Amino acid sequence: MKKCLIVYFSQGGTTKKTGEAIAAGFQAEGWATDLVNLNANLNPPSSFDEYDIIGFGAPTYFYKPPFNVTEYIEKLPDLNGKPFFVYILFGTYKGDAGNFIRKTLTEKNGRETGYLTTRGADMFLGYLREGSLFSPDRPNEEDLSIAEKFGKGLANGNYNSSIPKDQAPAFLNKLERLFLTPYLFNHIYTKFFKVNSDLCISCGICKKVCPTCNIEMDEDKKPVWGKDCIGCINCEMKCPTEAITSPFAWPLSKIFLKMNVYKASHDPEIVTVPVKQKNGKLIRL
Missing domain, CATH: 3.40.50.360 (Flavodoxin domain)
Structure with missing residues (x-):
């Protein structure tokens, strides 16, 4: 077989x-x-x-x-x-x-x-x-x-050996990628993942959802980030008390985010629905 x-x-x-x-x-x-x-x-x-x-x-x-x-x-x-x-x-x-x-x-x-x-x-x-x-x-x-x-x-052996390559993204998206490299994430950005100790309930969800096991809990059961981050920010998204913040909250990051959202939401080929992300849950409006 x-x-x-x-x-x-x-x-x-x-x-x-x-x-x-x-x-x-x-x-x-x-x-x-x-x-x-x-x-x-x-x-x-x-x-x-x-x-x-x-x-x-x-x-x-x-x-x-x-x-x-x-x-x-x-x-x-x-x-x-x-x-x-x-x-x-x-x-x-x-x-x-x-x-x-x-x-x-x-x-x-x-x-x-x-x-x-x-x-x-x-x-x-x-x-x-x-x-x-x-x-x-x-x-x-x-x-x-x-x-x-x-x-x-x-x-059934229906192979295609001459598949065209994908087109590169637009210039501004290429520029965006320059700021999103493994080196920058694991040597700089992870240092700026922060947890608000007053909001953190030490539930460990952030550690559980990290796909690379990059999060450990310290002696106070608060998250600590290592050097194997892939930038998914699943830890921040799933936090039930919104105790975690990442570099994607920086003003420069928000400029690119707003630009990308505006472009995609006005593209007739992309279906968009309004949502609200709150306390680790996604709500469609």
Whole structure:
């Protein structure tokens, strides 16, 4: 029996759901599939010899893959001609998030066979606090049906070896990305994650939801951030007392956030619903 491995990173569940739909396509054609969520600093295996094809899925963070996905891809062994496919989810604009993964896998002697992009609900706190949820309820049934057909096609050998690269984001978004690098997050920005001791109830939710186990609790059971932050600010978003603040509250950050929200909310191709983010909960208005 042929076998497929799909490695994905998913926090809200949309990337996982899409990966499961792709896997269902393979399974419908008689393949065995393994799905692995790339969290808690998962290290790649020494080889992928037991698999006939491997897939990688990721959301788009700041128009590029999350830092932990980038790090995982860079650590992969030589693929020795192994077929691979990539799928990317995005809430507003995908930018060239898929290009890095595809390029790196090709440089590791992988053979690209397919590439899929689809929308997913944009749960970035910066946008939610500006009152906008982009691409709500995506991926929807149509998206998942397309993903399943994508998997079926790959299982049947319908490979595409000449897939065009994604276009780079606009100039201002490229400028934004210059301020959002792993080095800056882990050597500078994490020093500015703050917790209001008067508001903190020591519930530990921030530690629990951190995808890279970057948060520890001090002797007073207050969060302390390490040097493995990917900038998801899930800790801040899920805090039930809004005791946490991050550098995304800085005036410069807010300029970019407001610019991005304005552009996306006026784009007829992007569905936007008004929301309110309060005490760790999202309320649609």
